[in-house]
Amino acid sequence: MRFEKKDILDIESLSREEITYILDTARGMKEISQRAVKKVPTLRGKTIVLFFQEPSTRTKMSFELAGKRLSADTVAISKSSSSIVKGETLRDTVRTLESMKPDIIVMRHSSSGAACQVAKWVKCSVINAGDGTHAHPSQALLDMMTIQEEKGGFEDLNVSIVGDISHSRVARSNIIGLSRMGAKVTICAPGTMIPVGIEQMGCTVARDMDTCVADADVVMMLRIQKERQGSLLFPSEREYATLYGLNPARLAMAAKDALVMHPGPLNRGVEISTRVADGEQSLILDQVTNGVALRMALFYLVAGGSKNADSN
């Protein structure tokens, strides 16, 4: 198979075969990060622009390391240094960036669809590092990679996703991706955080947290955004933690070898208790490790490579 996609904008546009191919490629990449010399010359001479309009230290660093380990030149532009603050339109900003001939633009933006629009405005590859509440494909792919490592596959796996589904691009991308790969996705949140029609995206909505977690093979917790308290989504962190927090008692209701995941950063004591987050079933740090490998794979594939990165 040859990977034909120029851009990685969302999970929706990736076929089951393409997802499998990305995950296979990422497994190969992971080995590079475990070497003493963590660098291969694969993308030497390629330029990657990291254009983050929304702050995100973790994701940006992960993409940056991924680029560097493949020997690409990476340049980061953040909100404070970009001219967006001076009133320039997004279209002008990215067309200006493109004039400097990057090969790939990685972008994070607060507006849903921004990466899709940019992909139409520029000719180089665009990788969406999170756009509004739409998609976060690299996060969902690294989550899938982590699940695949532990469980071997996705078929008939029960995956529970708990938290603010309405405002979560991670949830949307995971629901689409995991259901496409054969997993059974169940979500749970207060009614204020369940968007209209979400079932039709490939999941069932559980009545409460206990039902959602029961017999789950994977429990994926979403970060609750404390600043949303003012928008009437939930009355207090205390009440949220009581109804929707993952604690050891709840985790005990899941399958014996259930995995606990979280895209980070954590709100300990709110959506996840410390004992669970740091417990044996937690894969939270593995997710971060896999993130670099997965992003290496994305760079490699959109730059036109085939499965084995190290072969040249």
Place this chain on the structure above:
Amino acid sequence: MQIQIKGVRVVDPGNIEGIRDISIRDGLFEAVSEPGQMPAVANDSDDVKVVDGQGLIAVPGLIDVHVHLREPGQEYKETIETGLKAAAAGGFTAVCSMPNTRPVNDNAQITSFILSQAQKANAARVYPVGAISRNLEGQKLNDIADMKKAGIWAVTDDGMPVTDSQLMRRTLEYCKSLDIPVLVHAEDKRLADGGSMNEGLPATVMGIKGIPNAAESVMVMRDIALAELTGARVHFCHMSTAQSIEAIRAAKAKGVRVTCETAPHYFSLTDADVPPYDTHFKMNPPLRSEKDRQAIIEGLCDGTIDMIATDHAPHAEDEKQVEFDRAAFGIVGLETALALSLDLVVRGHLTLVQLVEKMAKAPADLLGINNNIMPGNPADLTLIDLDAGWTVNPDAFVSKGRNTPFAGRRLKGAAALTIVGGRIVYTRD
């Protein structure tokens, strides 16, 4: 100047239906007669225009009760002249201009300015609508009688709906005593909550904040209650949801004095038609579900929806070539409305007579004018070519606005000739 239209099929509901010769002189209809009875004018000349009406339909001048002309203040989007010329090209002989200009049409000076600019345009007429509250702020009533004297025929806080129910009640009572209607843009801004498309599966998939149907219908229901309380004349603008139509149907059955309009996009498109993040499909209220679209068509059929208006809202390209949630709301409509509405006739939802009622007669009733094709009346007339096939090309619009979701769409039916006050203001090539 004299115009003779020969052998045209006249569709003027409640007045004339059949083949007629029409004579227009000095701005007025001079005679309407059975074919062949009219004294033949010698020839086409500078002073006399003879139009062969065969194959065309003559209807009372179409009136669009909901248009944003953008002047004064935002002439880069549209001027009164370009807007009124676009209206003429779309077959409209008159449009009602919304007050959200800069400055707002909240005083008699602005009203007079709009009317004087329109005079110079030599295109469609304008019937200005004044603002309810000072600067559309929803706080203090404007000098509405003063504006009425200057030429407004209705008031609205379109786009910035009156939240304060007491202010709305007082507005209705006051306007009732002035005998002018109040136009309601029904939207609870708190429920809309900064959303930018319909709340539903497409918005969920795209991660776009949704605007629920209830954001519209709760205000429709409130203002029905206030119309009932005050007995004032209330007209609901650009209805988009099944629930609103249901509420208005019930109110009418009860005898409450309400009317309403919808716009062509609400019976032509749904939220499922929105291509990913295409800002040319972003307007307020948003494109709704298929169920709502069907309810709109049903409301048009059974008379719950009295009229079709465009909510013509031109914007500059820059204001649409941005992130979806940051893009301006609104689409242009003047030059596509007639053909899109004629499609309702082609599909058998409406008869041609019903369509003329919704695009010419009911709007005239709302304005309190008589636009019958009859001797002595101002000669505002639209000649329609039902068979004209054309493709929507935004670059060919007369309007400055190019923001249409219908680009590339094949349409059938167009204005062949638009006559305003006895002057030809548009001729289709």
